Amino acid sequence: MSSTSILDRIVATKRDEVKAASGRLAEYRDMTRQVPAPRGFAAALTHPSHVRLLAEVKRRSPSAGDIRPGADPAAIARDYAAGGAAALSVLTDRDYFGGGMDALHAVRAAVDLPLIRKDFVIHPVQVWEARAAGADAVLLIVRILDPSQLAELHALIRETGMDALVEAHTEAELEVALAAGATLVGVNNRDLDTFATDLELSIRLAPRLPESVTYVAESGIRTAADVDRLGAAGVNAILVGESLMRQPDVRAAAAALVERSRAPGMRPA
Ligand SMILES: O=P(O)(O)OC[C@@H](O)[C@@H](O)c1c[nH]c2ccccc12
Numbered sequence: 001m002s003s004t005s006i007l008d009r010i011v012a013t014k015r016d017e018v019k020a021a022s023g024r025l026a027e028y029r030d031m032t033r034q035v036p037a038p039r040g041f042a043a044a045l046t047h048p049s050h051v052r053l054l055a056e057v058k059r060r061s062p063s064a065g066d067i068r069p070g071a072d073p074a075a076i077a078r079d080y081a082a083g084g085a086a087a088l089s090v091l092t093d094r095d096y097f098g099g100g101m102d103a104l105h106a107v108r109a110a111v112d113l114p115l116i117r118k119d120f121v122i123h124p125v126q127v128w129e130a131r132a133a134g135a136d137a138v139l140l141i142v143r144i145l146d147p148s149q150l151a152e153l154h155a156l157i158r159e160t161g162m163d164a165l166v167e168a169h170t171e172a173e174l175e176v177a178l179a180a181g182a183t184l185v186g187v188n189n190r191d192l193d194t195f196a197t198d199l200e201l202s203i204r205l206a207p208r209l210p211e212s213v214t215y216v217a218e219s220g221i222r223t224a225a226d227v228d229r230l231g232a233a234g235v236n237a238i239l240v241g242e243s244l245m246r247q248p249d250v251r252a253a254a255a256a257l258v259e260r261s262r263a264p265g266m267r268p269a
Contacts, residue, residue, distance in 0.1 A: 056241030083254025
């Protein structure tokens with residue numbers, strides 16, 4: 001029996017979205033002249049001895065269902081900023097994650113932190129659309145791109161002045177990310193085909209990362225003890241969505257992780 005994975009379905013949806021939007025590429029490119037230059041996203045996630053929090057606005061996911069239905073992205077973003085997040089991730093996929101470009105625009109207007117457009121990016125129009133909305137970085141997922149697409153999109157993101165967060169889920173994908181020249185790399189602890197999450201993955205792969213690369217551990221991060229383990233492994237930043245979005249007091253929850261991530265000796269010298 002063959003089954004279509006959720007990731008395949010999401011990418012099929014993206015192909016439709018991109019087809020509908022591709023005629024607006026020039027319009028988005030023109031709009032980028034009116035928006036402020038990108039803020040340093042990777043720089044905000046890099047500190048010699050602290051772990052930095054990249055906090056995600058995430059209302060829903062295919063694995064968890066509703067996480068915080070009806071959440072106001074701008075209000076969540078302000079709470080994350082007040083809690084000490086270094087940068088924010090905004091899911092712009094509508095059908096599977098309950099996000100949207102409207103959420104990215106709203107968050108851009110609400111906070112000054114660097115922002116990443118979190119989506120399943122497969123086409124240049126999505127990069128220009130992100131920059132036109134004031135994004136400072138764009139996610140690229142190795143698993144859904146062939147090497148020439150990855151190279152093309154990576155180069156385009158850098159040309160716009162944004163940073164690319166290149167996401168891997170296996171050692172082989174990590175090698176592809178590094179070979180593409182990525183200087184900001186994420187290891188997603190969640191398998192996008194099965195949704196199984198294993199925090200150990202980003203710890204196991206940490207030694208593969210050169211010192212010059214900013215390393216982000218992604219998904220399934222909940223507790224101060226998780227931050228300790230990831231910090232000891234040398235990660236620069238943690239990408240956290242669901243566990244923060246589920247808290248009644250989002251600001252306090254973010255602040256608790258941030259406090260831990262600044263503890264002395266958090267990252268090995
Ligand atoms: O909600 P979590 O488990 O804290 O995970 C956040 C983030 O890592 C996750 O949303 C994510 C990482 N890579 C992605 C790619 C597409 C969609 C979502 C993701």
